[in-house]
Amino acid sequence: MIITKDAVVVGAGASGLFAAAEAGRRGRDVIVLERTATFGNKIRVSGGGRCNFTNLHVTADNYISQNPRFCLSALSSFTPHDFIQIAESYGVSYYEKEHGQLFCKGSSGQIIAMVRQLCEDNNVRIIYNAKIHDISKRGDVFVIVTDSGIYHSVSLCIATGGISYPQLGATPFGYRVAAQFGLNVIPTRPALVPLVFSAEDSTNFAGLAGISIEAAVSCNKKYFQGGVLFTRRGLSGPPILQVSSYWRPGDSISIDLFAGAAAYEFLQSRRRHKAALSAILSEAFPKNFARTWCEVYSYVRPVNQFNEKELREIAARLHNWQIFPEKTEGYKRAEAVTGGVDAGELSSKTMEAKKVRRLYFTGEVIDVTGQLGGYNLHWAWASGSACGRHM
Numbered sequence: 001m002i003i004t005k006d007a008v009v010v011g012a013g014a015s016g017l018f019a020a021a022e023a024g025r026r027g028r029d030v031i032v033l034e035r036t037a038t039f040g041n042k043i044r045v046s047g048g049g050r051c052n053f054t055n056l057h058v059t060a061d062n063y064i065s066q067n068p069r070f071c072l073s074a075l076s077s078f079t080p081h082d083f084i085q086i087a088e089s090y091g092v093s094y095y096e097k098e099h100g101q102l103f104c105k106g107s108s109g110q111i112i113a114m115v116r117q118l119c120e121d122n123n124v125r126i127i128y129n130a131k132i133h134d135i136s137k138r139g140d141v142f143v144i145v146t147d148s149g150i151y152h153s154v155s156l157c158i159a160t161g162g163i164s165y166p167q168l169g170a171t172p173f174g175y176r177v178a179a180q181f182g183l184n185v186i187p188t189r190p191a192l193v194p195l196v197f198s199a200e201d202s203t204n205f206a207g208l209a210g211i212s213i214e215a216a217v218s219c220n221k222k223y224f225q226g227g228v229l230f231t232r233r234g235l236s237g238p239p240i241l242q243v244s245s246y247w248r249p250g251d252s253i254s255i256d257l258f259a260g261a262a263a264y265e266f267l268q269s270r271r272r273h274k275a276a277l278s279a280i281l282s283e284a285f286p287k288n289f290a291r292t293w294c295e296v297y298s299y300v301r302p303v304n305q306f307n308e309k310e311l312r313e314i315a316a317r318l319h320n321w322q323i324f325p326e327k328t329e330g331y332k333r334a335e336a337v338t339g340g341v342d343a344g345e346l347s348s349k350t351m352e353a354k355k356v357r358r359l360y361f362t363g364e365v366i367d368v369t370g371q372l373g374g375y376n377l378h379w380a381w382a383s384g385s386a387c388g389r390h391m
Contacts, residue, residue, distance in 0.1 A: 001149040001150065002149070002152060003031070003151050004152045005031050005152070006029040006030060007028050007029070007153055007154070007155035007156070008030075008144055008153040008157070009032045009159055010032075010157065010158050010160055010174075010177075011032070011033075011159035011160040011161060011363075012032050012034035012039035012040065013039070013042060013160075013161050013363060013380065014042065014043055014115070014377055015363025015364070015379075015381070015387075016157065016160075016384065017032065017115045017118070017119055017126075018118075018380065018384030018385055019157050019159060019360070019362050019383075019384040019387040019388040020032050020119060020122075020388065021121075021122045021124055021388065022122075022391075023122075023124075023388040023391045024119070024122030024124045025388075029123075030122075030125075030391075031124070031125050031126075031127060031151065032119075032124060033151075034127065035129070035169060035171075036169040037129055039115075039128075040115060041165075042168060043108055043112055043377070044112060046377060047101075047104075047108065047374075050103045050104050050106075050107060051108035051110070051111045052097075052102065052373065052377065053083065053094070053102055053103070053111050053374060054083050054102050054381070055100045055374035055375055056096065056102065057099070062371045062373075062375045063371070064338055064369045065367050065369070066186055066342070066343070066344075066367055067344050067367070069348075070344075070348045071348070071382075073349050074349075074385070075379075077382070077385070078386065080378060082385075086114070087114060092110045092114055093105040093110070099373060100374075101373050101374050127148065130147075130148060132145070132146050133145045137181075140357070140358070141154060142154070142155075155391045156358065157360040157387055158174045158177050158361050159174075159361070159362045159363050159384065160174035160177075161174070162337035162364040162365060163188060164190065164331050164334040164335060165331075165335070166331060174341065174365035175365070178341045178345075181355065181356045181359060182355055183342065183345040184342040184344070185339075185342065186341075186342050187339050188337045188338065188340060189328075189339060190328045190331050190333075191245040191335070191336040191337055191369050192241045192334060192335035192371075192372055193241065193244045193328045194233070194235065194240060194241070194244070194329045195240055195244055195325035195327075196233050196234040196325055196326050196328065196329060197233065197323075197325065198325065201234075201324070204292070206232060206233075207292065208288060209230050209232045210230065211229075211230045211286050211288060212227045212228065212237060213228050213285055214226070214227055214228075214259070215227075215239065215256055216239065217253055219243040219247050219253045220248075224238065225239055225259055226238040226239045227239075228240055234329075235323070238372055241372050245336070245371070247325065249327065251325075252322045252323060253324075254320050256318075257284075257285070257318045257321055258318050263315035264312060266284070266315075267303070267306075267311045271304060271306070272303075272304050273303045273304060274304055275302060276294070277294050277302070277303050277306070278291040278294040278300070335372070336364065336369050336370065336376050337364065338367070339367055340364065340368075341361045341365055341366050342367055343366055343368060349386065349390075350386060351366075351383055351387040352390065360387045360390075362383040362386075363380040363383055364376065364379075368383070
């Protein structure tokens with residue numbers, strides 16, 4: 001059975017559904033093919049189930065890409081306030097948490113229901129459990145062969161996402177389609193992902209699992225502040241997830257345990273105390289962390305037994321604690337990926353492939369990766385909207 005449509009979207013995630021709804025609003029006959037039994041799987045888990053759906057402070061600087069200016073056009077054409085206007089029109093209640101992050105007051109189901117209704121209002125149909133066997137282009141027509149029929153369309157949008165969270169249905173399908181049509185695909189890496197200790201650091205610090213400390217973390221000239229969480233395997237928490245996107249194997253990360261304060265002045269003010277250094281540091285950190293940290297670096301004497309040079313050395317280490325992670329926890333724990341379809345292969349205004357007329361890519365499948373804080377979902381909305389206005 002041959003089914004003819006104006007446009008076929010592959011992938012019922014945030015960017016694909018937004019592209020489909022926008023195209024449908026223009027009167028295009030659109031169908032979405034989704035390989036799983038549900039849609040919006042990443043929307044559902046975003047923000048711990050409350051969906052951090054955008055950020056009020058979105059700029060191009062919040063994104064990683066080998067083509068860093070590519071995202072500018074889509075972001076300027078679809079701003080956080082554009083999304084808020086749509087959300088409010090569908091009755092989504094939300095609040096600002098911190099640093100411009102917007103979350104649903106209820107659950108991520110509010111955004112899922114909104115997107116579902118947006119598609120229905122624009123006559124977009126979603127086909128679930130759609131297994132695609134082949135995609136080709138014959139003249140001006142794309143031919144999509146599935147187990148439930150053959151679709152013909154003049155426009156095709158690949159919105160299959162990256163390969164993070166494979167347990168939610170992520171696959172490299174979109175990268176394969178891009179390569180099939182001669183587009184360059186930049187190798188991917190896990191991003192926004194916990195880091196794994198080296199064997200030595202694991203021996204020293206694995207016992208701290210569950211402890212969180214406020215700190216500033218930097219790697220490759222990127223700096224983030226927040227709660228660093230010790231896990232059984234290594235480090236997590238917002239600043240660790242952030243720097244993981246910039247970390248490469250062999251790199252160190254620097255942790256400033258006294259971010260916003262002066263460690264030397266803190267130690268100097270207590271230098272006459274007879275208490276152990278770990279007891280003094282317990283004023284600033286959890287007791288187990290202070291004790292372990294001091295034991296690892298052999299700072300086990302009373303504070304009054306350290307000389308001036310030693311106190312300065314300790315203060316320097318507190319401000320620049322070097323950790324050399326062995327690896328990340330991989331795609332299964334990653335909230336995003338870096339790499340993907342080379343943005344240089346696409347129009348920044350329309351998301352259309354420069355080499356293949358009417359072939360579009362949106363969302364995470366493209367080499368554009370947002371920082372933590374609602375930026376990746378906003379890229380999904382913005383790139384999907386750009387595609388849908390032209391598809």
